[in-house]
Amino acid sequence: MNQTQRLRIKTLLMVLLMVVCANLGDLMLKRGMLQIGAVQMSPAGIWHALLSTIHNGTIWLGILFLIGFTLCYMTAVSWADYSYVMPAGAFGYAVQTMLAVVVLHEAVNAQRWIGVVLIVTGVLLVGQTHPTTTGEKAVAQLEAVTPP
Amino acid sequence: MIKVGLMLIFFICCSTGGEIAMTHGMKQVGEPENFRPATLLWFLWKAARNSWVWLAAPLLAASFYSLLILLSWAPLSVVIPASAFNYVVGTFGAKYLLKEQVSVKRWMGVVMVCVGVALVLLTGQ
DSSP: OOHHHHHHHHHHHHHHHHHHHHHHHHHHHHHHHHHHOOOOSSHHHHHHHHHHHHTOHHHHHHHHHHHHHHHHHHHHHTTSOHHHHHHHHTHHHHHHHHHHHHTSOOOOOHHHHHHHHHHHHHHHHHHTSOSOOSSHHHHHHHHHHSOO | OHHHHHHHHHHHHHHHHHHHHHHHHHHHHOOOSSOOHHHHHHHHHHHHTOHHHHHHHHHHHHHHHHHHHHHHHSOHHHHHHHHHTHHHHHHHHHHHTSOOOOOHHHHHHHHHHHHHHHHHHHHTO
């Protein structure tokens, strides 16, 4: 396995971890807020909701996953291009749709499936490009793999 | 309508600006040599001392709150395509501010992701 392939696999694994953390974080926040119930839009209601979220373990688990997402994102962009990581992260929307169909047995309309196909195709296209294009080392690597 | 347009511009600027500042800061920090706990802690410590990372945090917070405000002002059919447009604006930012080399293939991928995200999110309203 050459250096470019290693870099690509490392970046895609980090993006996958980002997607998993973001989806689990959102899911935990949603579940936690359902346990708390609808927030009453009054000072007392908001204060009660705030106290309830502080004492809710599921909400804290969601926050931990979202911190995990942020750390994975920071780590990924420490070596990979922003224009590579950002669209690749959109793969999470496709995963959400698949989970909705497989786990929750939700009906998904044609418009959403077209969106999922576009996202997956777009991510595959971006995934085929070199993850790093800045810095002397990256430019040297790019020149080595790109035909003149 | 002008109010919504201005808030949309503010949201896109904060979101893209925050992510570009974060990327620039993390490039200065440099990638971790390995994934051992001690190395990762040192990596995080270096990130916490980087001023670009600290510039990114309030910008990303502002983008989050401006999105919430936008959702209370305008219908989802306006806000969602505009927020998906972030992918295109972000790629321009990456090309001209971060000097990344964005190939035709990457541009095509970004545009497909942008349209795809808008379609997926619009069906969720």
